[in-house]
Amino acid sequence: MAAYVNRTISLMSGDGPHNRSPVTAVLTERGKRIPLDNSPLQIFVKAKKKINDIFGEIEEYVKDTVDYMHEVEKDGKIVNSDQVKNTEEYVGKVHSIRDVLQRDHMKVAFFGRTSNGKSSVINAMLRDKILPSGIGHTTNCFLQVEGSPSDEPYLVLEGSEEHCAVESVGQLAHALCKEKLNESSLVKVYWPKNRCLLLRDDVVFVDSPGVDVTPNLDEWIDKHCLDADVFVLVANAESTLMVTEKNFFHKVSTKLSKPNIFILNNRWDASASEPEFLDQVRKQHQERAVDFLVKELKVCTPREAEERIFFISAKEVLQARMSEGKPISVPLTEGFQTRYFEFQDFEKKFEECISKSAVRTKFEQHSQRGKYIANELRDILEGIYSDALKLKEEKLAERKELNDKINYTEQQLMVVTQEMKKKIHSMVEDVEQRVSKALSEEIRRLSTLVDEFNLPFHPEPLVLNVYKKELHLHVETGLGSNLRARLSTALALNMESSQREMTERMEALVPQHHKMAGNVVMPRRQPFEILYRLNCDNLCADFHEDLEFRFSWGLTSLIQKYAGSGANFLALRGKRESPTNSHAPSTPTDIVDGRLIYTSATIDDWSFLSRLAIMGASSQGTMGGLVVAGFLFKTIGWRIVAVTGAIYSCLYLYERLTWTNKAKEKSFKKQYVQHASKKLRMIIDLTSANCSHQVQQELSGTFARLCQVVDDATTVMDKQLKELEVEVSSLETAGSKAKVLRNKANYIAHELELFEKAYLKLTH
Structure with a gap:
């Protein structure tokens, strides 16, 4: 009997949820379908990696855009401070989304009345006795089990970062522990991912105290349930759904839109003792559970509700899985194989549901926000590009x-x-x-x-x-x-x-x-x-002025008036008549300012009167005058000479008496005019x-x-x-870079559309 049971468990383990044939696929960018791993949970894992990669590109793209806008903001022509400020806000938003994506996981919360076997179900799914379980009220706070890259398990208390030994979870979370924690407190248990495939696939389990131990359900929901992807109601198959259990999920449904709820009727192995009422009890539990999901909560259709209700024995499954490859010391109750297969069916449906739900709830909103950010930045950059192009044309x-x-x-x-x-x-x-x-x-x-x-x-x-x-x-x-x-x-x-x-x-x-x-x-x-x-x-x-008296009828003056002009005339005539232009010795012909001026003339042209005048002039003394007077007296007669002399004397006397300062000034001005005129003409x-x-x-x-x-x-x-x-060069560079960044925004939006097509549409 033991060997038969071991073979049965081995067969069931080989046909478990983590070893099924690949029936799920995703669409690539070219529309081809590529099969995923055996587990439906790999959809979430790959979707998470893909959207993290996309948001990594978005974060880098937003930073590049902010740097670009800071660069072109300096001229203040195509980018204003409001645009820069709005763009800078996206840096923090994308960073926050990336932080959330890094922490995103598939979260399943287990609720039910005290001692219904919530911890046992989690231990059975994890294939190890991690959480405290047993008779009575064993869990007095919230316990969260998630994967850790470390090879050693540890736990962290709420409000602390200290790593505690995981063996202490049995004492800290046990209801019988002397140091009781607050019922709303959360203890995080980090279990090595290499020990559990579910934890490797980013599934997080949350165990809760019984819903019947506290009236403070709203605090539980707000603190631990709003980000849960799947709720598992662990009911006691030996009784029926209680009002306290229903009230809790009524509150959940008011705060979450159509939560994914599975109902596990645990301890179904008790039905082996009453086989005659097995079908009737199962049908009764089934109908009440369907009515609760469909009519009261209105979270699914009757057909969907039938696939969310299971009859299991978590204690048997945990015992069987911990004894794989070992002989079972405790005999199994009749019908174990059926209950085991139903538990596996629950795991299969649970994995499909939580994967679809988590991908949709975790990533759909992020994808939309990513597209919104990309489209917003694209519109901003499109405007910048248009403005840069327009301004460039103007420039x-x-x-x-x-x-x-x-x-x-x-x-x-x-x-x-x-x-x-x-x-x-x-x-x-x-x-x-x-x-x-x-x-x-x-x-x-x-x-x-x-x-x-x-x-x-x-x-x-x-x-x-x-x-x-x-x-x-x-x-x-x-x-x-x-x-x-x-x-x-x-x-x-x-x-x-x-x-x-x-x-x-x-x-x-x-x-x-x-x-x-x-x-x-x-x-x-x-x-x-x-x-x-x-x-x-x-x-x-x-x-140089000449202000000495000069008698106008004196010999010198007469010579200057007549002899000078006559001599010049004779000289000119002789020059014309003499082809050889022979000259006589120079003789004085004019006197200016007391100086004699010599002029060349021929001896034949001189008259006797001229020679006398020259003789008189050259003598310039009494002897010359006496000679001339004697000559005239002998020639003309004394009366005429006397009358002429008297007249001459009167004229001399008149001129001599009139030679005043006025006459001197007049003579001075005349001389000055002649001299100045000559100089000015020059x-x-x-x-x-x-x-x-x-x-x-x-x-x-x-x-x-x-x-x-x-x-x-x-x-x-x-x-x-x-x-x-x-x-113009700056605008050309700015416009070119804006165009590149705009095209990159289109590329990111296209990547997100492909992500939605490959992952999100598969969940609908």
């Missing part, structure tokens, strides 16, 4: 316009420069001619200007020097004043017209927005006035050239300042052009 148009403006300005500047050069040259020539003409006319009127000088005159050398200096100043000032009066108005009008034309032409080359922005300041046109630098003091520094060209040079400098200076203004404006435009090129 390109602005750059082209600015480049055309720079080229146009440079071309027009060359044209205006050539025109202004010609205009300046023409005006300079005109000014030179005008100044030359006006100065010539003023020189001809110099005597009038000199006559207007009325400073007291005295021939004393010291006084005369002062007189000459004042006269120099008077002449210089008068000539300058007269020239300004004659030329200033016309020149000022011409200059103003030329400068205005220059300014208008150059101002037209400066962009309007530059002038409005205050980047360009056009030079102000100052009144222009030509300075006539005559400097008569230096010009007439070699002037500097007409120089003065006119100087004035034209002033005009040229003024116009050239004005034009140069205007050119500088245009150059400054061009420099500003060149700088703006470079800035625009940098902005």
Whole structure:
């Protein structure tokens, strides 16, 4: 009998829920179906790994997006601070989701009245006696069993991180323990994953105290049940469902939408003692359980409810599984094989249900949130990309316009420069001619200007020097004043017209927005006035006046008047008549300022009177005069000579008496006018050239300042052009990266859709 039982257990173990043929598959990205491992729980494991990988990509993607937005936020043109702030919030959200996903597991909570065998069911499923079990009230707090990568089991008390020996769970959680824990407390038992396949597949078991030991059910639900994927109600098959058990699940159903509930009628091995009532009792329990799930809780259909109700003996299963490969010391009750198979069927349905439920409840919401985040960031990046593209087009148009403006300005500047050069040259020539003409006319009127000088005159050398200096100043000032009066108005009008034309032409080359922005300041046109630098003091520094008395009818004067002109005439005639142009020795023919001037003449051309005059002049003494007088007295007669002498004497006396300071001043001014006129005529060209040079400098200076203004404006435009090129490059880079990130958002959303198609749709 024992050997038969061992073979039966071995066969049942080989056909257990972890060794079934692969009947479940998932869809790949290309629509092919790939079979999973034997356990339906592997759907959850693989789904968890896949969605964790996807959210790892999402987290990296969000960080890249935040870094990108911080980078483009600096210019503040395509990204604002609100967008950056909203994007930064997704970093924390994704990080929180990843933390939840890391902790996500398939959680099953076991509830029921005291001593219904909840801990025994968990131990049977884990194939080891981990939780305390026995007669009476054995569990006084919540016990959570989950897998651990460690090879050694340990437990952690609520509110502590200290690892305790797992052997102490029997004392800590036992209701008979002296140090009782709070009934709502949670003790986590970490069991090596390599010892239990269920724990390896991220299944977490939660054992609870009896629902009949405390009225504080709401606290239990809020604290331990809201994240449970499957609830297992362990009922006592020897009785029926109690109100306390029903009340608990009524409360659960109000807080959770259609919870997954399995009902295990434990201790069904007791039915072996009453085989005649077996079917009736089973049917009775079945109907009450179905009514409870369908009509009272309304969590499933009648057909689904029939698949959620099982009749088992957890104690038998645990005993059998712990004795695999060993002889069973305790005899098994009749019908054990049927109850064992039903327990395996429960495990199969439980695994399928918890896997589907956990995938749906754990990952569907995360997948939707992941798609929401991806779509939100995609919309933000799509807007950024559109704005960057639009702004780039605007900047390109602005750059082209600015480049055309720079080229146009440079071309027009060359044209205006050539025109202004010609205009300046023409005006300079005109000014030179005008100044030359006006100065010539003023020189001809110099005597009038000199006559207007009325400073007291005295021939004393010291006084005369002062007189000459004042006269120099008077002449210089008068000539300058007269020239300004004659030329200033016309020149000022011409200059103003030329400068205005220059300014208008150059101002037209400066962009309007530059002038409005205050980047360009056009030079102000100052009144222009030509300075006539005559400097008569230096010009007439070699002037030497002759204020000695000269009788106008004296021999010297007569010789100067007649002999000089006659001698010159004779000399010219002799020059024309003599082909050899032979000259006689030089003879004095003129006297200026007491000096004799010699002129060449032929001996044959001289008359006797001329020789007498020269003789008289050369003697310059009494002897010459006596000789001449004797000659005239003998030739003409004494009466005539006497009358002539008397008249001559009267004339001499008259002129001598009238040779006053006034006459000396007049003679001085006449001499000064002759000398100054001669000197001024020598500097007409120089003065006119100087004035034209002033005009040229003024116009050239004005034009140069205007050119500088245009150059400054061009420099500003060149700088703006470079800035625009940098902005265009930056916008192109920003737009390109935004496009890449937008496409990545589409890729992530597509990955999540494939995840839903491969895993979530299988659970519906």
